[in-house]
Amino acid sequence: MTPIKIALIGAGSSYTPELADGLIHSYAELPVDEVAFVDTDAERLQILAALTRRMFAKADIPTRVSTTQDRRAAIAGSMFICTLVRVGGMDARILDERIPLKYGIIGQETTGPGGFAKALRTIPVMVEIAQDVAEVAPDAWIINYTNPSGLITEAVTSYTGARIVGLCSGPFGWTNSVLRAMKVSPARANVDWVGLNHLGWITRVLVDGQDRTDDAIEAAIASGWNIEGDLMRAIRAIPCSYLAYYYHRERALERARTSPQTRGEQVKAIEADLMRTYADPALSEKPALLRQRGGGGYSDVATAAMLAVYHNRGDRQVVNTPSRGAISGLPENAVAEIPCTVDRAGAHPIVIGELPLAVRGLVFAVKSYEQITARAALSGDYRTALQALLAHPLVPSYDVAAPLLDELLAAHRAYLPRFAERH
Amino acid sequence: MTPIKIALIGAGSSYTPELADGLIHSYAELPVDEVAFVDTDAERLQILAALTRRMFAKADIPTRVSTTQDRRAAIAGSMFICTLVRVGGMDARILDERIPLKYGIIGQETTGPGGFAKALRTIPVMVEIAQDVAEVAPDAWIINYTNPSGLITEAVTSYTGARIVGLCSGPFGWTNSVLRAMKVSPARANVDWVGLNHLGWITRVLVDGQDRTDDAIEAAIASGWNIEGDLMRAIRAIPCSYLAYYYHRERALERARTSPQTRGEQVKAIEADLMRTYADPALSEKPALLRQRGGGGYSDVATAAMLAVYHNRGDRQVVNTPSRGAISGLPENAVAEIPCTVDRAGAHPIVIGELPLAVRGLVFAVKSYEQITARAALSGDYRTALQALLAHPLVPSYDVAAPLLDELLAAHRAYLPRFAERH
């Protein structure tokens, strides 16, 4: 049996104990021999490695934790490369959240101009990692949790030969929320999920083979879904929570403007606490505080994907992958977040066909924005970047896009070397 | 030789003298025997019929002008049915222009919520006309100039068996403006035009076989195009003037808000003058005042289409027609405004392929909006109408769409019987 090695790129992430916890709980099925921790922040790398070792020891699993700053060494011999990087750190995120607000647009880590700026910073780094994987461990799978996860997967599959599955805990979580609200066990249900990362909808719910979509909508409404009930009734679909940034953009903007802190500012404070906690040699399990940070789903979807690949399971998971014709009309190489079977050969999209008209336009528009953004991030071309922002449905006009782009590029100059060179 | 009869539905339009003038000038090639005038407004019908008779007499052509309020009688035996109707008249248009402004959205006859309201009023009427044509003159061609022309064509081709070519003078006009600015004769140029009605772009200009797209953009800028030059450079395309409602929406909104009159209000005044002028028995030609009304291109494109059909010419014209795969990914039945060959068998799209990413998202989004709108107009279903407004890129959110829809439906209640019945 080949020993199982996992490379963890961005191991200094505050989420790492989630993944460690997941590896502990799935050890019987996925007996990992070594996790190679890599991070550009040496201090956080050591803190997280030490904590993980204590967690593994307490759980009595023999998985080794190694640390390195040599990314290619970590990748070599790995079966999975888990990627969770944040280029520019939490300070860059806060800029992503703050700057668009000045232009009357919500600031958000993945949606809108904030997600655009994050993509510009992150795609070149993730593509370099993927090129390393393609060279050093061509059979390995990148298990990506770096945001914007769909766009990262788009860039990696379009511009490298690496294998990648793009994850988000959302589809699993939202689907379960709806079924819980309906008091229906997942085993009795068939839920159609369509769309892109952070731009997905539940478009049909069958229970025991009967169409119960309308009941599902009412249950979501009763459960306090963050989208108006009449809207869901009109489109006959349940949007994921991020779609409130589109459907209720004025409310979201108002909330952001009146909020004393952005989410990034909150998280920055939580993370400082977390790091102190993690560094405590007495700690040998996932601390309760981590729940405030969010991301509990990370471990679930990452281990589910690794188990499906490792055991060649072919079970159904909603992941980000090239859609290859699964959605009628979408370019075949376009990455979507769609139901797939996942096995040793990767993620295989299950046919969706024509999207409902109520969601089709937004999906195609955002997908065009994403494809232009990947091109802009890698080329460092100013005009392409402007084209991308113009294509974003949340950016109202050129008159907003142009100065907003200039401010974003200036603010993040240090993390956008490709633009610096050429602009 | 079959005698040529044309039915003119909406003959009381102030544009009718344009068409009459066109028929005079093309008489040698298209020797029309009879034009059957139909209008629900009996007074305007008689004024325009009398003027047209005087014009034909002065031009010394033998074309007869008949009048009737029996639409099917007019259609019977016709080779062409020219349609130019305005359900609700100029007062309804003014509401279309005024109401959206309250919600911070431009009010416009064809673009945005104004065009949406016009579509709801007009589609059922045009579909009824088309059903008459399909029954009474199944081989005849509807030459449609009723706005929103693309959406009308979409509805007629999706819901009836009638033959229709949807016209707009824009593509011809904008293309010529650019070539004039470049000082290039059309014979030397190959201009790629893509998109939907009032949502089109010039995406490539060849001169003598050489790509001169960048020069074309600079020439458009120098000629005072209504779109920012840097935007055109970024998307490497020349948008049609209606796209300023998208790319410069704040400017357009500001202009509308500060303008003492909407275009509809101006036109209403002009039309009153025009009708007085038309009624003057001394007038026997197209009056100069008509130029202020606009629409000179109507006659050009309508006679071009009729000539192409009548003479089986197969020449290239940009018209609205089901795209049938000409644009990759667009549903095959979706109507687009694209280059076609036009002959006795109708309009045949010339293959375009993948749209440039810079325009693809907007085209697909607006096309989805249009397809939902056609469905809403014919079903009179409130939720479908809400779905349509939500799908429109100029409508920012549900929180704007819902009250805006309510106000539009209430304001136009008299012209929306299908909604009255069901809502």
Next chain:
Amino acid sequence: MTPIKIALIGAGSSYTPELADGLIHSYAELPVDEVAFVDTDAERLQILAALTRRMFAKADIPTRVSTTQDRRAAIAGSMFICTLVRVGGMDARILDERIPLKYGIIGQETTGPGGFAKALRTIPVMVEIAQDVAEVAPDAWIINYTNPSGLITEAVTSYTGARIVGLCSGPFGWTNSVLRAMKVSPARANVDWVGLNHLGWITRVLVDGQDRTDDAIEAAIASGWNIEGDLMRAIRAIPCSYLAYYYHRERALERARTSPQTRGEQVKAIEADLMRTYADPALSEKPALLRQRGGGGYSDVATAAMLAVYHNRGDRQVVNTPSRGAISGLPENAVAEIPCTVDRAGAHPIVIGELPLAVRGLVFAVKSYEQITARAALSGDYRTALQALLAHPLVPSYDVAAPLLDELLAAHRAYLPRFAERH
């Protein structure tokens, strides 16, 4: 819990004990309350019902066996309708095998003109059954094993609203044969299967995630596959055994011509024996003789499909179902035999994309033949039937097709009422 009822149309089939055996073995997972036996042959119906009752009794499962000649009564209340009918019986099959031989074409039950004649006889009957299902039990699934299975599924999905899964034991069997020859357990393998019913290929074999297609071909050769090794090396795929009728048609023809009996003649004799055996009141299990009849896989794939639907499993099965874009370029409604996930909502194709060039042409050609054949069978139109035969790759020319068609139509006149009426 809803009681589980299965209708078994064509219950007088000699294969029925296979299915009975399958129901016994899967009773713990699929506790069937009633199997309603239907057959037009009253005698065989009673023999098989009695045997099945004895089998269920011996196995100590409480499943009831009812018999009726009222098809709709049997269908009403059923969760599954298993269909296995043979219009014209074994005598018609023998004609299907004998007649084409005179024209130099192999005679075969499903492939070539024989399968064509079978389709003409069978499709109208299966479509009538499906219409009953659509009316009487619209939520039920037809589990079809009637041949030609792909063509039946094509006709039922194109011309009725019934739910159907078209089965064949081949893909499962051939895949396992190859893996056995490679000495690889299915759990370690990912096998790409593409094509149509009785026209499929294994186009890729991964073992532990590594491409071992070439090894799979060599293993198939070594195992005595019925296709030449150099051919498989040239197309880099392993064809299913029925493809020998295409790739080695002269050999197949020679074998048929020199064989004293057709397969149908053999089976007729076996079936006579089987019926005598079945009628023996002492028999209460599947007799050994049935193995000679073949079709052991029937029970496996039928119970697998029913279990997947009943338990909402979503596991991967190769079935015949509308491909909905899973194969690039194939019309969306075209039925193909492809990997799907099967659950309570039916069979969901997994995306395949572009077929390898080496197999694409034959798949598209046979699919066109099938679509024309379905149309011919239901219309009873002679010209359409001729069009179908002309489209079949095994029919060399019009000069063969025309007299062959005439002879087939004449020979089967009694079972082709739609042609009788119109021709």
Next chain:
Amino acid sequence: MTPIKIALIGAGSSYTPELADGLIHSYAELPVDEVAFVDTDAERLQILAALTRRMFAKADIPTRVSTTQDRRAAIAGSMFICTLVRVGGMDARILDERIPLKYGIIGQETTGPGGFAKALRTIPVMVEIAQDVAEVAPDAWIINYTNPSGLITEAVTSYTGARIVGLCSGPFGWTNSVLRAMKVSPARANVDWVGLNHLGWITRVLVDGQDRTDDAIEAAIASGWNIEGDLMRAIRAIPCSYLAYYYHRERALERARTSPQTRGEQVKAIEADLMRTYADPALSEKPALLRQRGGGGYSDVATAAMLAVYHNRGDRQVVNTPSRGAISGLPENAVAEIPCTVDRAGAHPIVIGELPLAVRGLVFAVKSYEQITARAALSGDYRTALQALLAHPLVPSYDVAAPLLDELLAAHRAYLPRFAERH
């Protein structure tokens, strides 16, 4: 005004006087300054150049005729490169005609295994010419008349960046034959032509806008079309004459087998006569004997294409060009012989949509064969060549394909250097 230069590759062809005649007749519209003659056969090159000079002189046009064996020099500065080459000469053609007969398959220059062998010999040469054009005259258009014309165009567009229009006089000729038989002038007709080179059908004929397809079929039958009338009635289409090799293959084979000479053998004799005639200094016009050689249409379609490009006409011509989605389901880069508008920017396919089922299968099958053949010709890979022959609908089986391939490769070894190297 740029001087017009044409390079004529394969100028020693016996067809060259046809083209010379065409240039004379179209001189007013296409005032060519120079035709650069290139041929590997120096003697024929001089004979044809001298004759062409005499023809131009007699016609009193100033077009110069230059000769060279430096292909790139001829191409440099050219606006059009007319290609008409025959690799291996008439002797190779005769082998293409003779060898397949031994295997019970018609031998023919473009259809079947003969066309396959011709393609293997010719594609590498034409691709090299095209690479020269792409480098030396990237804006020039290759006007190809080399057979198999569709396959050549497929290879050139798939593997080089050169511009090419693939011509055949067939579609124009067959269409006119049908209209003549109907006594209908082309101006009143709309004729749908679909398919591939030498594999086309007339699928609809409108006259004055009315469907007269059935009348067209009867007229073709009455005119002595080489396809059975009942077949045309069954498929409701008029096949091009080459389709007799498919629909009546036994007749074609019998004719070939009983014919004392193949067409190549006849042509070889005619050509010897022609060359003697051409060499006669007294000859200064196209000799009557050339009519026996055939190919009168060459000049018509070549000058039509050049005029359309030169004058940016955009008129409708049926040419071989990448279909780009014009035929539903066909790969976008697949070359088809379809109606296009031809202008300065090249050939632009007019949308066809779904092919009629009666012809779809054969088109897709032959297109797959062509795409494999292009790959085989350029790679020199034996297995790919075998794959190609197996994919050809006229090759019945592997058992025929394998020895036939071996004999073809051996017979043409001298002209298949890529196979020699690798096999």
